[in-house]
Amino acid sequence: MSDDVKALSAQLASDPQSLVFLRLGELLRQKRQFDAATRVAQHGLERHPHLADAHDLLARIFADAHDYEHAFDEWDMTLRIAPQHTGALKGLAFLYFKIGDLAQAESHLQAAKDAAPDDSTIEQAFAVIRGEAGATLAPPPGRATPAHQPAVPSAAPEPEPPYVAERRSDSVSALPDERIFAGLEGAQEGLLLLDAAGLVLGGALKTPEGKDVTDAVAAYLAGVSQESGRAARLLDLGSWRGLSAEGQGGHVYLVQPTPESLLLLMRDRSLPLGRLGLLAQRAAQVARQWLERQR
Amino acid sequence: MTIRAVETWTLEPLTTYVSEAGARLVLLMTPAGQVLAQSGFSRAVDVMAASALGAAIVASTSELARLMSQPPFAGLSHQGQRNGIFLSAFATDRGPLVVLVVYELDASSLGLVQLFLEQLVADLRAASPKTGVPKQVLAADFERELNDSLNSLFGR
Amino acid sequence: MTAPALARALDLVTRVRGVRGAMVVSRSDGLVVAEQLMEGIKGSAVAALASSLAGRLQRAMVSAGLGSSQFWHLQCDQGALLVVPAGAEAGLLLVAVTEADVNVGLVRLELLRAAETAG
Numbered sequence: 140m141s142d143d144v145k146a147l148s149a150q151l152a153s154d155p156q157s158l159v160f161l162r163l164g165e166l167l168r169q170k171r172q173f174d175a176a177t178r179v180a181q182h183g184l185e186r187h188p189h190l191a192d193a194h195d196l197l198a199r200i201f202a203d204a205h206d207y208e209h210a211f212d213e214w215d216m217t218l219r220i221a222p223q224h225t226g227a228l229k230g231l232a233f234l235y236f237k238i239g240d241l242a243q244a245e246s247h248l249q250a251a252k253d254a255a256p257d258d259s260t261i262e263q264a265f266a267v268i269r270g271e272a273g274a275t276l277a278p279p280p281g282r283a284t285p286a287h288q289p290a291v292p293s294a295a296p297e298p299e300p301p302y303v304a305e306r307r308s309d310s311v312s313a314l315p316d317e318r319i320f321a322g323l324e325g326a327q328e329g330l331l332l333l334d335a336a337g338l339v340l341g342g343a344l345k346t347p348e349g350k351d352v353t354d355a356v357a358a359y360l361a362g363v364s365q366e367s368g369r370a371a372r373l374l375d376l377g378s379w380r381g382l383s384a385e386g387q388g389g390h391v392y393l394v395q396p397t398p399e400s401l402l403l404l405m406r407d408r409s410l411p412l413g414r415l416g417l418l419a420q421r422a423a424q425v426a427r428q429w430l431e432r433q434r
Numbered sequence: 435m436t437i438r439a440v441e442t443w444t445l446e447p448l449t450t451y452v453s454e455a456g457a458r459l460v461l462l463m464t465p466a467g468q469v470l471a472q473s474g475f476s477r478a479v480d481v482m483a484a485s486a487l488g489a490a491i492v493a494s495t496s497e498l499a500r501l502m503s504q505p506p507f508a509g510l511s512h513q514g515q516r517n518g519i520f521l522s523a524f525a526t527d528r529g530p531l532v533v534l535v536v537y538e539l540d541a542s543s544l545g546l547v548q549l550f551l552e553q554l555v556a557d558l559r560a561a562s563p564k565t566g567v568p569k570q571v572l573a574a575d576f577e578r579e580l581n582d583s584l585n586s587l588f589g590r
Numbered sequence: 591m592t593a594p595a596l597a598r599a600l601d602l603v604t605r606v607r608g609v610r611g612a613m614v615v616s617r618s619d620g621l622v623v624a625e626q627l628m629e630g631i632k633g634s635a636v637a638a639l640a641s642s643l644a645g646r647l648q649r650a651m652v653s654a655g656l657g658s659s660q661f662w663h664l665q666c667d668q669g670a671l672l673v674v675p676a677g678a679e680a681g682l683l684l685v686a687v688t689e690a691d692v693n694v695g696l697v698r699l700e701l702l703r704a705a706e707t708a709g
Contacts, residue, residue, distance in 0.1 A: 346654065352653055355653040356650055356653050359646065359649050359650035360650060363643070363646045363650050366639070366642055367643060367664055369454075370639040370640070370642075370643055370664060370671065371664065373635055374631075374635060374639065374687070375669075376664075376667070376668050376669040376670070376671070377667030377669070377690075378666060379664060379666045379667075380665045380666060380667065381664075381665045382662065382664050382665070384647055384651060384661065384662035384663070385659065386656030386659055386660065387656065387657030388656040389654075389655075390656075391650075391651060391654065391656065539618065540645075542642070543618065543619055543620035543641055543645075544619040544621060545615075545619055545620020545621050545634065545637050546638045548634065548638070549620075549635055549638040549639075
């Protein structure tokens, strides 16, 4: 354990109520010791549940660990406590950028800029979203510019990379199907979006052994959905909202983002069914936004 | 799935039933074996055979119930390896009717077939014409009526 | 599997608050084997529809490489269905019909315990 971590840990141990956990958690995050950083942040939140910076710290740890779902939850909580928290606004902008919702990303960045007009990282983030060459979103502080970055555009702008051009097209329908769930865990092996006819709109499914079963499962899902609706209707249970199932090899969760679409999530048994439900709701929201843009 | 009827008032109730119960074949007939409507059959000879055998089964089980001094059985089912059959007799204003249902075990179940039968019976009772005693049928009339029925049932 | 064993199995489930009824259903036929239902729950309909949905879900899960379903939960606006397989070779289903705000985890546990009792 490095000296600074030791020192901060000792301070925290001698005064558990102090806010030194924020510095310690941040240090551990920068050292990519995510488990330790998470524990420190969570212990700190137990004592300071309404501290916006603590939620922001935890969100950044989750984001670095690619747990975007929990990162979203924590930044959302941060903004509820402190609506102009620039860290949370930038963090959410990053997450929206990851899933391709550029409008939301820009909106959050603008709010961050309004709260902190002198923050230069916000302009950098805008540059990425608006597709200017050479920018990367939220680079770690102090890192030198990578040598492979293209030169700053001269009077005759260089052609933009296809990915960036695609993002700047008029509608996000230019996005390849697989990017519907970009940024969400398991987008290419455990998320499947179908239309009312059972045709695949996006995502893919793979067995735990890696075999692609997208088409095979899609063929059955429309029938499952129809039967769910019929059972709910005939048993006077109202409208069906979701169907979750535990299998020997994993769990599934089926929801209807819209009345004309169906979304299936599939995960191995290590992910609890309750959490799968939260992930399903998040993915359904992403799917709804994507479907709305197709109209 | 094409549904055809000699008596057109049976079409809508039968269409709903076939869809909900997931039935593979359905015959609606009188206890004497005269077919009113069919769904899923592709050959006239199959319809004739099924209606004759179905009527015979209902007649023999009714006799069994009589010997046991109880009302006629509400339904009779047989389950095979891939398919099941279900027969039920019920009264309407048009007269007593029999329904023969064949279902695939992969696509439906006895529970579903029976579940939606109640609605079928209710719909048929609601739609049935209020007729008097059927007229006497002569042998020549019978053959002509049978051929007319088969033509209707197969859309010819 | 005896009638008393089935009744005991259903007792475990129906005593959970929010459970409106519990049944043992024949998986292949969709017919009721045993039931304890409150007024207004149509057992034959629950049995037929639960077994039909179980069959379709099973095929989807097997095709996804997840094997047999061990528990499933249909969530609706005004209630829910919770189902676990039971009996030899999972020829039966244990079904609970519940209010929308039932403690799903508790019902699931009791269904699993009941499935062992019924088996």
